[in-house]
Amino acid sequence: xxxxxxxxxxxxxxxxxxxxxxxxxxxxxxxxxxxxxxxxxxxxxxxxxxxxxxxxxxxxxxxxxxxxxxxxxxxxxxxxxxxxxxxxxxxxxxxxxxxxxxxxxxxxxxxxxxxxxxxxxxxxxxxxxxxxxxxxxxxxxxxxxx
Numbered sequence: 001x002x003x004x005x006x007x008x009x010x011x012x013x014x015x016x017x018x019x020x021x022x023x024x025x026x027x028x029x030x031x032x033x034x035x036x037x038x039x040x041x042x043x044x045x046x047x048x049x050x051x052x053x054x055x056x057x058x059x060x061x062x063x064x065x066x067x068x069x070x071x072x073x074x075x076x077x078x079x080x081x082x083x084x085x086x087x088x089x090x091x092x093x094x095x096x097x098x099x100x101x102x103x104x105x106x107x108x109x110x111x112x113x114x115x116x117x118x119x120x121x122x123x124x125x126x127x128x129x130x131x132x133x134x135x136x137x138x139x140x141x142x143x144x145x146x
Contacts, residue, residue: 006121010128011037014053014100016142021132022102025125029059031066038070042085053086056146057098062087099141107131 009029013022022045026033038054046052056062067087075083086112110131111124118124 007080007104008125009033012074012100012103012132013037014103014137014142016099016145017114019136019138019142023129025129030063031061031064033069034061034064036073038067038074040085042074042103045052049084051082051084051086053088055088055090055098056100057095058089058092063089085127098135099139101131102139102141103137106135110135127130 009026011024011026011029011033015022022041024037024040026036039051041052041054061067070097071085074085078084088096107128111118114127118127
């Protein structure tokens with residue numbers, strides 16, 4: 001692979017019940033793309049869900065005003081116990097609590113094992129996406145949250 005500077009950001013969510021991983025690529029991580037990801041989960045992936053709980057780290061693009069405004073609009077007029085979308089934070093500096101971190105690592109290892117097939121950045125990105133269709137994400141850690 002040519003050594004050029006390329007990057008791609010991925011937002012991801014792991015369904016604790018089905019172990020299905022929902023992956024959405026973006027050019028960078030920011031509040032606008034965080035809102036797009038949350039909206040995609042609410043409107044396209046889980047439109048019939050009564051409640052969706054997102055547990056994530058305290059990155060500024062997860063906790064900023066634009067995200068808070070989106071949460072207010074989704075949950076408008078509902079009691080907290082009835083909110084459609086809840087966003088909870090892991091303890092600070094505790095990536096070992098986050099099962100999605102295990103998914104990222106497993107997918108990166110998949111890419112490493114298939115590196116000889118990925119001659120371009122686009123092929124590497126596609127390999128990373130393929131990992132989420134081919135790998136099993138049924139980690140023991142998931143039972144902590146059920």
